[in-house]
Amino acid sequence: MKIKKIVLPESEMPRQWYNIQADLPTPLEPTLNPATNEPVVPEDLTSVFPMPLIEQDTSQERWIDIPEKVLEKYLIWRPSPLYRAYNLEKYLDTPAKIYFKNEGVSPAGSHKPNTAVPQAYYNKISGTKKIYTETGAGQWGSALAFCCAMFDMECKVFMVRISFDHKPYRRIMMETWGATCVASPSSETNAGRAILANDPNCPGSLGMAISEAIECAVNEEDAKYSLGSVLNHVMLHQTINGLECQKQMKITGDYPDVMIGCSGGGSNFAGMILPFVRDKINGKDIDIIGVEPASCPTMTRGPFAYDFGDTAGMTPLLPMHTLGRNFVPEAIHAGGLRYHGMSPIISQLLVNNIIRAESIQQLETFEAGITFAKTEGFISAPEANHAIALTIREALKAKEEGKEKVILVNWSGHGLVDMAAYDSYLRGNLSNHSLEDDKIQKALEDLAPLPKPKQSIK
Amino acid sequence: MNMKPEKIIPPEDEFVIRCPRLGHQISFSYCLHESGKLPCFKILDCWHNYFQVEKYLKETLTTEEWENTFFAPGQPKILTLIDLIQQAKNSKKGKYK
Numbered sequence: 398m399k400i401k402k403i404v405l406p407e408s409e410m411p412r413q414w415y416n417i418q419a420d421l422p423t424p425l426e427p428t429l430n431p432a433t434n435e436p437v438v439p440e441d442l443t444s445v446f447p448m449p450l451i452e453q454d455t456s457q458e459r460w461i462d463i464p465e466k467v468l469e470k471y472l473i474w475r476p477s478p479l480y481r482a483y484n485l486e487k488y489l490d491t492p493a494k495i496y497f498k499n500e501g502v503s504p505a506g507s508h509k510p511n512t513a514v515p516q517a518y519y520n521k522i523s524g525t526k527k528i529y530t531e532t533g534a535g536q537w538g539s540a541l542a543f544c545c546a547m548f549d550m551e552c553k554v555f556m557v558r559i560s561f562d563h564k565p566y567r568r569i570m571m572e573t574w575g576a577t578c579v580a581s582p583s584s585e586t587n588a589g590r591a592i593l594a595n596d597p598n599c600p601g602s603l604g605m606a607i608s609e610a611i612e613c614a615v616n617e618e619d620a621k622y623s624l625g626s627v628l629n630h631v632m633l634h635q636t637i638n639g640l641e642c643q644k645q646m647k648i649t650g651d652y653p654d655v656m657i658g659c660s661g662g663g664s665n666f667a668g669m670i671l672p673f674v675r676d677k678i679n680g681k682d683i684d685i686i687g688v689e690p691a692s693c694p695t696m697t698r699g700p701f702a703y704d705f706g707d708t709a710g711m712t713p714l715l716p717m718h719t720l721g722r723n724f725v726p727e728a729i730h731a732g733g734l735r736y737h738g739m740s741p742i743i744s745q746l747l748v749n750n751i752i753r754a755e756s757i758q759q760l761e762t763f764e765a766g767i768t769f770a771k772t773e774g775f776i777s778a779p780e781a782n783h784a785i786a787l788t789i790r791e792a793l794k795a796k797e798e799g800k801e802k803v804i805l806v807n808w809s810g811h812g813l814v815d816m817a818a819y820d821s822y823l824r825g826n827l828s829n830h831s832l833e834d835d836k837i838q839k840a841l842e843d844l845a846p847l848p849k850p851k852q853s854i855k
Numbered sequence: 856m857n858m859k860p861e862k863i864i865p866p867e868d869e870f871v872i873r874c875p876r877l878g879h880q881i882s883f884s885y886c887l888h889e890s891g892k893l894p895c896f897k898i899l900d901c902w903h904n905y906f907q908v909e910k911y912l913k914e915t916l917t918t919e920e921w922e923n924t925f926f927a928p929g930q931p932k933i934l935t936l937i938d939l940i941q942q943a944k945n946s947k948k949g950k951y952k
Contacts, residue, residue: 428933432941441937444944533877557877564879587946592891602889603876608939615943627932661875741931758904759873779873817880818873826870 399483402499403645405476411640412463414633417671417742419459420678422749425629425741427455444615445622447523450516453630461633463515470514470547474503475637479645480808484772486792493795494651495788497808498642498669499775505570507778507810508665509540509625512634516623517544526619527551531581531606533560535567536778536810537625542576552576555583555609558601566814581606588612626662627740635668642805643672653683653805655791659783660687660754663740665809671742674751686791687743688783689756755787762786763822766812778810779818862906872901883908893924 418425427436439451453461463471482495500508520528528545531554532538538554545552554576556568561580571578581601582589588608592599599605614622625631646652656673658666666687677683746752762779765786770776777785788806795802812819821827865887871880876897883902889895894912902908913921 428931430937431930431934432937437933437937441940442933444940445936533874534879536878559881559885560877560879588942600885600888602895604890607935608942611936611939612943612946615940616947622936624932624936780875780878815879821871821880827872 400481401483402478402480403648404478405641405644407472407476409644410468410471410476411637411644412468413460413640414463415636415640415672415675416453416456416459416461416633417636417667417674418455418629419457420675421742421745422678422751423745425745428741445611447519447525447621449519449523450630453633454628456633463637464518466548467515467518470518470544471511471637473547474510476641476645477502477638479642479649480773481649482773485769485789488768488772489789489792489796491792491796492799492801493792494801494803495792495806496646496649496651496653496804497773497788497806498638498645500638500665500668500807500809501775501778501781501811503540505536505540505543506813507536507540508635508638508668508807509537509810510544511637511668512625512631512664513537513540513544513623514547515634516630517541517548517550520621520623521548521550523621524619525550525621527553527617528621528623529553529555529610529614530623530625531555531557531603531610532567533557533603533606534564534815535560535571538576538578539567539570539574540625541623542571542574542578545576546574553610553613554578555581555606557581557603557606558599561601564814570814581609583609585609586612626664629740629742631664632667632671632740632742635664636671638665638668638807639670639672642669646805651803652681654802655684655686655804656806657686657688657784657787657791657804658807659780659809660689660739660743661780663687663743665780665807667740667743669805669807670752674746677751685752686787687747687752687754688787689754757783757786757790760822760827763819763827765789766819767822775808776812776816776819777808778812779815781807781809781812784808863911865902865906865908865911870905872905875901890924893920896924896927896929899925 429435430437430441439448442451478499480497480499482497486493486495503510517528528541528550530538530541535556538556542552542554552575554571556578558580561568568578579585582592582599582605584590584593586609588605592605611622614620653673656670658669660666670685673683674685677685743752747754762782766777766779766782768789769785784806788804791802791804865883868882868884871882873879874881886895886898886901899909899912916924
């Protein structure tokens with residue numbers, strides 16, 4: 398019988414996180430505080446984050462010990478299994494070997510607790526009694542609620558009103574773990590009250606929810622705020638995934654030629670790839686691809702140019718403002734890897750051409766998710782379907798080329814509370830209509846005479 | 856419902872697509888006012904497959920609204936947090952805007 402899944406014994410779970418900042422070819426420049434024009438200092442953030450997390454955000458130490466109490470909580474679901482997708486390979490009739498890392502086995506059903514556990518822990522040892530956060534559909538909110546429960550801490554989640562009303566299951570999950578979940582905008586904060594005064598029926602937004610969470614964290618004693626993506630310490634915590642993958646791949650005797658993950662804020666993608674990025678920096682040949690949730694086809698079909706938001710050129714990628722305003726604004730092409738909500742680390746790796754980006758249309762992602770469910774059994778979170786869709790593309794490419802490529806994909810979570818999205822697909826309510834080539838070419842012609850950005854993405 | 860990109864009129868609220876930021880299905884009307892009175896900065900990216908959203912917005916937004924939506928400079932998350940911290944401190948002092 399062939400081995401289907403590679404399960405590390407608990408004794409083999411990594412004891413340290415890997416910090417890519419020690420190995421980045423181009424170090425991250427400190428972010429400048431526009432009020433002072435000086436680099437952001439820890440004191441700027443101590444009202445919302447405990448000091449250990451602030452220190453991790455800028456640490457240059459390559460390896461950071463995982464506290465014993467965090468390891469204990471990780472053991473609830475870690476090490477997570479690595480699967481060989483034999484059935485998908487057979488279905489695709491591909492010579493490629495497809496491995497997927499199942500991060501959906503956590504209690505919250507996604508990779509998010511990889512950072513929620515240490516964030517709750519570091520808050521606990523720093524004297525925090527209550528953690529505030531914001532959430533949309535609730536993936537992050539439920540992860541933090543679970544982890545606060547593990548450390549006997551209070552958790553309050555401002556959930557965007559439209560999500561609160563339409564996505565009850567994750568709200569109920571949060572409440573089951575003992576968290577308080579309120580619809581944002583709420584009457585509990587000055588920010589929320591100001592919004593409601595203008596529009597009592599406001600459906601909310603992530604921007605409003607984060608304002609409320611920060612206001613509470615700043616103004617309440619022994620309270621802090623927690624963020625589930627983007628920041629460097631989040632990427633650090635997520636590396637336990639990739640470090641496990643390295644051990645598991647070693648057991649298989651294979652090494653990935655291609656690595657694929659979906660990139661929203663970057664944390665699930667970073668978690669799997671960063672330890673392998675170190676290998677790549679040291680000479681390994683790996684094609685590392687972040688898949689963007691949605692984007693305009695010009696981004697992947699043309700030499701779309703981007704610049705940085707600061708003169709030092711080191712902030713996360715931002716649109717270049719010299720592109721000309723007759724063109725569809727660049728910000729709107731800024732899918733996950735390219736907008737300011739993306740992790741600075743991932744942005745920097747993109748600039749350094751260590752990783753690259755692909756975008757896939759919504760319909761193809763659901764087609765892939767259905768194929769995956771029918772072959773491998775698991776129903777993916779819609780975000781994970783982006784990674785599966787590109788995996789299928791790469792596997793079929795390997796078939797065309799007759800190459801036995803090894804593909805490693807991050808399966809970041811299950812979709813069991815996302816069935817409405819599948820319902821839309823299955824009922825035929827989703828469609829794709831790509832822009833015509835001539836329209837894209839016209840847009841690219843407009844770009845030609847413009848100055849080239851300092852750094853551009855090919 | 857099978858929307859054509861040739862359409863200029865936005866789809867009704869019954870038609871929903873997945874929002875990559877919130878993580879669930881939403882209608883166009885939400886995206887149109889996601890940022891207070893302004894659209895979400897990703898609105899064109901998300902909706903361009905379903906109707907001529909760019910044309911629609913250019914016809915319905917003022918130049919200022921258009922520019923504030925799509926040309927407002929983004930900033931790193933850490934600076935957003937610092938801004939919000941300052942707002943929250945001001946809020947405590949009764950200076951909330």
